[in-house]
Amino acid sequence: MAPAATLLAILFLIPIAIVAAYSLLSRGPYGGVMPPWNVENYMRLADPLYLSILWRTILYSFLATAVCLLAGFPLAWFISRSGTRKGLFLALVIVPFWTSFLVRTYAWMFLLRDTGLINSTLQWLGLIHDPLPLLYNPFAVIVGLVYGYLPFMILPIYSTLEKLDPALLEASADLGARPMTTMFQVVIPLAKPGMLAGGVLVFISCLGAYLTPDLLGGGKTIMIGNLVQNQFTAARDWPFGAALSLLLMAVVMAMLMPVLRREKDGLL
Amino acid sequence: MSRWLSLYAVAAYVFLHLPLAVLAVFSFNSSRFTAWESFSFTWYHAAFSDSQLGEATVNSFLIGTAATVLATAVGTLCAYALWKRSSLWMTSTLYLSMVTPEIVLGIALLALYQWMFRYLGLQLGMHTVILAHVMFCTAYVVTVVAARLRTMDASLEEAALDLGATEWEAFFRVTLPQLVPAIVSAALLVFITSFDDFVITSLVAGVDSETLPMVIYAMARKGFNPAVNAISTMIVVGLGVLILLSSRLEHKA
Structure with a gap:
């Protein structure tokens, strides 16, 4: 354990502690940090400009999570009911998920840009004259987030549905419930833990998103992740970037706690 | 249905x-x-004859391999140690390192490196990228190997000890061989994760350590270049094969 403990202490805990310290310092004249110690950086989060970015991040994350839930649940249900081909259908969800996040985001640029596949096809068909503005807007960012994190929703829901006793469905049908009634009265209530876990996983991933808004969004769709990156590079305001990072981390941890508690045996 | x-x-x-x-x-x-x-095959030719892409691919392979070896070794030992004696501190820290947003990990490491370099006079480069990758991949290895250890019978190792094996012998000759599929599966996951990482890498890379995702990112931003389609396709196919291999091994384990 000692090597892992040393590694995580030096490369994870100490860096986070440095960020925490920076968040309480002031910005130096050439970037960097200097005393005095203060909480000014946290106060600045209330600035309307930053509040609007925070609000947008929450809104996009919420929308993406809602779409993932609505789109992911039926697919998880389909996989859990598909008998011997479960493994195949599950692999079809997992494999694209593991192949390069960057490439998957780039694929949407290829589809959505002005000269992209969707626009050129529509123009070729004569349906539109000028290209539709599909890229660099909130729509593209949310599509990218959904595409990026959909498996985070499907997998936990699938694992709760998988454990569902088929006798319950038969009992419900025998008692005269129609399939839709069974779905809403029996299946969905029992799948709640999976939906909650999936929802939290997607939501926190979206909160920390950087690449998706960076590549698919424009200047008006930046999210917290981009703001953090900007403070550490172009803006050279490390203390404020550090405060933002800690805020992001705190929100993510607070949301994960209930889910981790529920998973008694845990992952480790 | x-x-x-x-x-x-x-x-x-x-x-x-x-x-x-x-x-x-x-x-x-x-x-x-x-x-x-x-x-x-025009764009494949274009991709293969691009020297910047070639260099970045070599870098990505070097970093991926080094990170895989180190993270797999450290993570496996850690999972084994946790199996013997659980530690809430260690488990929580591993969890935390897994759920912290990448961008936060990236800037935290950047802050650490800057702070260290001020005193040590070193620079950003391959080594900083490799260390960063080892850090965020170790938790994956622990997760995969720990899952395998949980299904294992502890009495086998105890039997080995009773029969006079030293602790090292018991680990290397009894426990480790049973862990091999899980370790290989974890190693493949680490390689994929390392090879693909952009957010953390771009923050801690130096001028001589540009990786493949960094070049692709720059090309994608610059405007449309069909060579990116060709490299992307090769990456998806390559990583796809590795992930299938990895999940096969994990199921076998």
Whole structure:
């Protein structure tokens, strides 16, 4: 354990502690940090400009999570009911998920840009004259987030549905419930833990998103992740970037706690 | 099962796979525009003859391999130690390192490196990228190996000890061989994660350690270049094979 403990202490805990310290310092004249110690950086989060970015991040994350839930649940249900081909259908969800996040985001640029596949096809068909503005807007960012994190929703829901006793469905049908009634009265209530876990996983991933808004969004769709990156590079305001990072981390941890508690045996 | 559900599933799988499939198809298009002309390897030639891409690919392989070896070794030992004696501190820290947003990990490491370099006079480069990758990949290894250890019978190792094996012998000759599929599976995951990482890498890389995702990112931002389609297709196919291999091994374990 000692090597892992040393590694995580030096490369994870100490860096986070440095960020925490920076968040309480002031910005130096050439970037960097200097005393005095203060909480000014946290106060600045209330600035309307930053509040609007925070609000947008929450809104996009919420929308993406809602779409993932609505789109992911039926697919998880389909996989859990598909008998011997479960493994195949599950692999079809997992494999694209593991192949390069960057490439998957780039694929949407290829589809959505002005000269992209969707626009050129529509123009070729004569349906539109000028290209539709599909890229660099909130729509593209949310599509990218959904595409990026959909498996985070499907997998936990699938694992709760998988454990569902088929006798319950038969009992419900025998008692005269129609399939839709069974779905809403029996299946969905029992799948709640999976939906909650999936929802939290997607939501926190979206909160920390950087690449998706960076590549698919424009200047008006930046999210917290981009703001953090900007403070550490172009803006050279490390203390404020550090405060933002800690805020992001705190929100993510607070949301994960209930889910981790529920998973008694845990992952480790 | 209702027909509607099956239809929906088809639509959902199309959504998941079509973007990558389209990218792959158009990587063989001879035209530089997004209209099909004819089949050709033009963009593969372009990708292979690009020296910047070549250099970045070599860097990505070097970093991926080094990170895989280190993270797998450290993570396996850690999982084994946790199996012997659980530690809430260690487990929580591993969890935390897994759920912290990448951008936060990246800037935290950057802050650490800057702070260290002020006193040590070193610079950003391959070594800083490798260390960063080892850090965020170790938790994956622990997760995969720990899952395998939980299904294992502890009495086998105890039997070895009773029969006079030293602790090292018991670990290397009894426990480790049973862990091999899980370790290889974890190593593949680390390689994929390392090879693909952009957010953390771009923050802690130096001028001599540009990786493949960094070059692709720069090319994608600059405007449309069909060579990116060709490299992307190769990456998706390559990593796809590795992930299938990894999940096979994990199921076997």
